[in-house]
Amino acid sequence: MAERFRKVTVLTGHYGCGKTNLAVNLALMLAQYGRVSVVDTDIVNPYFRTADFTKMLEKQGINVVYPMYAGTNLDIPVLDFDLERIVNESDYTVIDAGGSDAGAFPLGRFGRLFGGLGDELSVIYVFNMYRLVDRSAEETVRIMREIERASGLKCTAVVNNSNLGSETTAEIIDNSRDFADKVCALTGLPLAFTCVCEEKDTDGGNFLVKRIVTLPWENSEESEI
Amino acid sequence: MEKVLMKGNEALAEAAMRAGCKCFFGYPITPQTEISAYLAKNMAKRGGVFLQAESEIAAINMVLGAAASGVRAMTSSSGPGISLKSEGVSYIAGSDLPCVIVNVQRGGPGLGGIQPSQSDYWQATRALGHGDFQMVVYAPASVQETIDMTYLAFDTADRFRMPVMILSDGLLGQMMEPVVFPQIEVKIPEKPWACCGHKNKRPHNIINSLYLQPDELENSVNERFKRYEIVKRECPAAESSFCEDAEIVVCAFGAAARIAKSAVNTAREKGIKVGLFRPQTLYPFPVELIEKACRKAKIVLSVEMNKGQMVDDIRLALNCRLPVEFFGRHGGNIPTVKEVSAQIESISERIK
Numbered sequence: 113m114a115e116r117f118r119k120v121t122v123l124t125g126h127y128g129c130g131k132t133n134l135a136v137n138l139a140l141m142l143a144q145y146g147r148v149s150v151v152d153t154d155i156v157n158p159y160f161r162t163a164d165f166t167k168m169l170e171k172q173g174i175n176v177v178y179p180m181y182a183g184t185n186l187d188i189p190v191l192d193f194d195l196e197r198i199v200n201e202s203d204y205t206v207i208d209a210g211g212s213d214a215g216a217f218p219l220g221r222f223g224r225l226f227g228g229l230g231d232e233l234s235v236i237y238v239f240n241m242y243r244l245v246d247r248s249a250e251e252t253v254r255i256m257r258e259i260e261r262a263s264g265l266k267c268t269a270v271v272n273n274s275n276l277g278s279e280t281t282a283e284i285i286d287n288s289r290d291f292a293d294k295v296c297a298l299t300g301l302p303l304a305f306t307c308v309c310e311e312k313d314t315d316g317g318n319f320l321v322k323r324i325v326t327l328p329w330e331n332s333e334e335s336e337i
Numbered sequence: 338m339e340k341v342l343m344k345g346n347e348a349l350a351e352a353a354m355r356a357g358c359k360c361f362f363g364y365p366i367t368p369q370t371e372i373s374a375y376l377a378k379n380m381a382k383r384g385g386v387f388l389q390a391e392s393e394i395a396a397i398n399m400v401l402g403a404a405a406s407g408v409r410a411m412t413s414s415s416g417p418g419i420s421l422k423s424e425g426v427s428y429i430a431g432s433d434l435p436c437v438i439v440n441v442q443r444g445g446p447g448l449g450g451i452q453p454s455q456s457d458y459w460q461a462t463r464a465l466g467h468g469d470f471q472m473v474v475y476a477p478a479s480v481q482e483t484i485d486m487t488y489l490a491f492d493t494a495d496r497f498r499m500p501v502m503i504l505s506d507g508l509l510g511q512m513m514e515p516v517v518f519p520q521i522e523v524k525i526p527e528k529p530w531a532c533c534g535h536k537n538k539r540p541h542n543i544i545n546s547l548y549l550q551p552d553e554l555e556n557s558v559n560e561r562f563k564r565y566e567i568v569k570r571e572c573p574a575a576e577s578s579f580c581e582d583a584e585i586v587v588c589a590f591g592a593a594a595r596i597a598k599s600a601v602n603t604a605r606e607k608g609i610k611v612g613l614f615r616p617q618t619l620y621p622f623p624v625e626l627i628e629k630a631c632r633k634a635k636i637v638l639s640v641e642m643n644k645g646q647m648v649d650d651i652r653l654a655l656n657c658r659l660p661v662e663f664f665g666r667h668g669g670n671i672p673t674v675k676e677v678s679a680q681i682e683s684i685s686e687r688i689k
Contacts, residue, residue, distance in 0.1 A: 159452070185449070244341070247341075
């Protein structure tokens with residue numbers, strides 16, 4: 113699976129499409145193959161973010177980087193880390209951007225670094241069909257264009273992360289495959305993979321994603337920064 | 338009916354539009370911002386008005402104006418912004434106008450913090466503004482219930498011509514759950530009192546909260562309190578689980594109730610006779626329902642994300658018949674299932 117991933121993977125998408133859950137799963141998978149950094153660049157969303165999983169990820173030897181005020185009681189949008197050094201020191205860097213255009217905006221700051229990465233960079237647009245009230249592929253693509261404009265990046269692939277949170281089943285995911293085809297057709301981008309919830313479905317085009325970002329009453333494990 | 342995965346704040350905003358809300362006025366504050374952001378993107382497309390005012394005070398007075406014209410109007414904020422609105426809320430109540438006010442609570446007092454809290458219970462149920470008045474206060478505990486209560490809030494506001502608050506919190510506002518939007522035909526009642534142009538066909542209406550004669554003011558407040566009696570009779574709502582034989586009743590609302598529910602389930606598995614009572618309305622407090630839920634109870638444990646603001650309401654509802662203990666976290670911290678379970682187990686040992 114790791115060979116499918118480039119040195120730097122940027123995850124963008126509508127807020128709430130499951131970027132953070134995917135970023136944590138990806139980091140855990142890639143950690144089997146090399147040094148991994150996961151970078152939370154979200155300066156919009158106050159809670160439910162990669163930084164919340166620092167303790168667990170560090171136990172797996174993953175370097176977790178997040179804005180200095182993440183998880184605090186302050187709403188100060190500061191990115192205080194040196195991304196170039198982090199990328200140079202890691203075999204794989206997974207960047208979990210903030211949601212939608214507002215959350216993707218800070219990526220523009222790293223434009224020069226991303227521009228120099230060439231083929232070593234993939235910019236993934238993550239979508240969840242079930243996040244849309246009107247459920248149209250056109251709307252999904254419109255949001256992607258907004259993100260591209262805000263971040264100054266061009267998406268290189270899409271990921272189908274269609275799910276209904278705790279109520280996700282294999283059938284719910286299967287029902288999103290036509291939608292994913294339509295998104296690919298409209299954007300001309302390849303489908304990097306579909307996120308699945310059952311081990312047995314993990315083959316070529318699928319990636320097993322466990323539900324790690326949960327609600328405080330769903331598990332007795334406590335996540336802390 | 339299709340399921341959608343939605344964030345509490347967006348679900349509330351979508352439900353408000355579907356419930357016929359035509360005007361939203363607000364000012365940004367975390368953790369409420371997605372409500373404004375969602376309405377900013379969508380309100381105009383659905384024939385409504387979204388306006389970011391220059392301040393919270395301006396926003397609530399715009400709500401007053403819109404409500405006076407007879408349309409469904411809403412504002413939303415978090416703690417510090419709600420405090421700023423308090424003068425306007427009092428004027429709305431004094432003018433007998435219906436509107437919906439959303440408070441996505443964060444830590445306080447003062448600027449406090451942006452993490453979730455329930456520390457505005459007193460503000461919501463006792464005195465959001467000066468003068469003799471009340472608001473109906475709904476306390477949802479899931480994203481689905483946030484949607485359902487948004488419809489209900491507009492109906493209740495129109496029916497009793499009073500401000501209604503949806504008391505959410507940062508956790509409910511930011512978390513995501515699968516939801517279904519109900520297929521309801523929204524019926525907005527006639528509003529013959531509205532200032533929407535008399536077209537020389539009727540006497541003009543006046544919306545006002547100033548009374549020059551003490552007797553007139555007293556009468557208008559008395560009239561309003563007669564309506565509150567109907568509110569107290571017809572609006573109280575609560576969910577009880579495992580209360581029939583419960584010796585310990587855990588009382589919790591909003592997000593804290595979700596944690597308490599998990600802890601109650603865990604304790605039940607261990608054979609402890611414990612139940613959960615979850616008020617869905619905080620004003621009016623569900624007095625009769627809690628009395629019923631506590632029939633076999635020896636003790637009540639209130640679990641809140643504050644310093645125990647609901648405790649007195651529980652004591653009063655039960656006429657101080659039972660001891661009421663309290664466990665809470667605050668400042669932006671959320672009680673854990675483990676912590677609440679430990680409280681239940683310790684009480685269970687003590688009352689043996």
